[in-house]
Amino acid sequence: MNYTELEKLCHQVRRDILRMTHRVNSGHPGGSMGCTEYMVSLYFKHMKHQTAFSMDGKNEDIFFLSNGHISPVFYSVLARSGYFPVDELNTFRKLNSRLQGHPATHEHLPGVRMASGSLGQGLSVACGAALAKKLNHDPQTVFTLHGDGELQEGQNWEAFMFAAHQKIDNLIAAIDFNNKQIDGNVSDVMSLGNLQAKIEAFGWETTVVEDGNSLGEIDGALNYAKSRLGNGKPIALILKTKMGYGVDFMEDDHNWHGKAPNDEQLARALSQIPETLGDY
């Protein structure tokens, strides 16, 4: 898929995120919009995956969302990929929906392999799934996405250590480094310090994407990361994104972490994003 087509998808996914969260007056649009380019790049360009969903994901690339609160972007990308009907996005966060506030396997939504929401657990799960691929002689890759604030959870650092020690080199973990969390800037709430140096010190290879909302930069970084698979080290991508990217009044503002747009804000936001593939 070329950049023009990917960009159209990004526009439509952002519209989905805004409309889903607005409809139930809850959810997490900020991080979802910041990670839209990465998720679209994974599912529409870089991952080899099948929408005929199997939990085991044998012989396909699989993805885990560790920062489960950005479920709107995950659900939109899954629906737009064909895992389930796009109309089902209408049920997000409603009673009896498969689209729970945070991703779950309990309701059997195709495309979701692990519950997430309580932070810091996804990297460990990805390590296990990557080890299972090795045991199965499955050559495909495990991808993940984590928040930066989420890295304050200690379990991540257990997993960083474990992955390097076990030489889990079929894993590409991405960190949404927008420097935003609920209470403000990550650097103010509890700084991650030199994140790249820390992750490298744990024995990983790292690549920094200076503009994590650039489809071209993401493409280059993923191509490079994939070229480094199988070299005995896990790989981390540090994506410098902007929370709320794509809507001027939401951009780079931590207040949009977990707040839905109201009617007026939705109208203003949608006016900035073209409807490219049809709203659900």
Add this chain to the structure above:
Amino acid sequence: MQKFDFSQKKATRDGFGQGLLEAGKNNDKVVALCADLIGSLKMDAFIKEFPERFFQCGVAEANMIGTAAGLTIGGYIPYTGTFANFSTGRVFDQIRQSIAYAGKNVKICASHAGLTLGEDGATHQILEDIAMMKALPNMTVINPCDFNQTRLATMAIADYPSPVYLRFGRPSVPNFTSATDEFVIGKALQLTVGTDVSIIATGHLVAKAIEAAYVLEEKGISAEIINIHTIKPLDTEAVLASVRKTKCVVTAEEHQKNGGLGESISAVLAQYHPAPQEFVAVNDTFGESGTPDELMKKYHLDTPDIVDAALKAVARKKA
């Protein structure tokens, strides 16, 4: 009353080690993880036989639980091994989200449960693990009583596609159950037939319940011993059938009274067949350092405590 052969003593954790090796031989999807306690968990034999199916996780239990959950995606049946304290309380949220809620087929295998861990003291003597695990939807809780039963349970859970908490212990205890009987998850075992009191016991307290029954027999009281190895799902039919007959019950476990087997039995009786119940359990306190025998005596989990509880239960029934 039937006599049981207590001459052979073995630790339940050795039963786990043996069962894990055999489960690994029977099913090539069985894998094992350990958090720096291979020797204590008796996992050496499995590791020697299947080195590529073992993952040392270091002293990082949260990651071990998550990694185990991930290994199920790809079709594996992970057995995690560490002390009961670090298998539950330390990683409750990881178990809740990544295993129980996510419905992942992980076997959480926990040794050194309860007071009989001994001299290490209360930091390691978890007495709240059954409470935590039985509270989780999707979680099966198994607490076998001796080497043979632990070995059989360890093998049986491989063929049971559900999260399981398997609890066992450190000390050598009488090995008296059959080595060849089928282990049926969720099925209580009636060890003796009695008419005056039901003694419903789990784990290390089963052997003590048998010793108590000998003493009670001398006092003219006929005790029916029910061995509950699966605390959840509970075999309510077996419990009710026995208590309907004996009309009173003693529950015995190496765990807090709060949240333990006794409370599960109470819930069944309160709803279907109210009857006098006495609890042999730790009563809202932490343990301390000491030998296992000293601790079981001090915290009233010993044979005479079961005898006293049975006498009380019988007296209440008559009152």
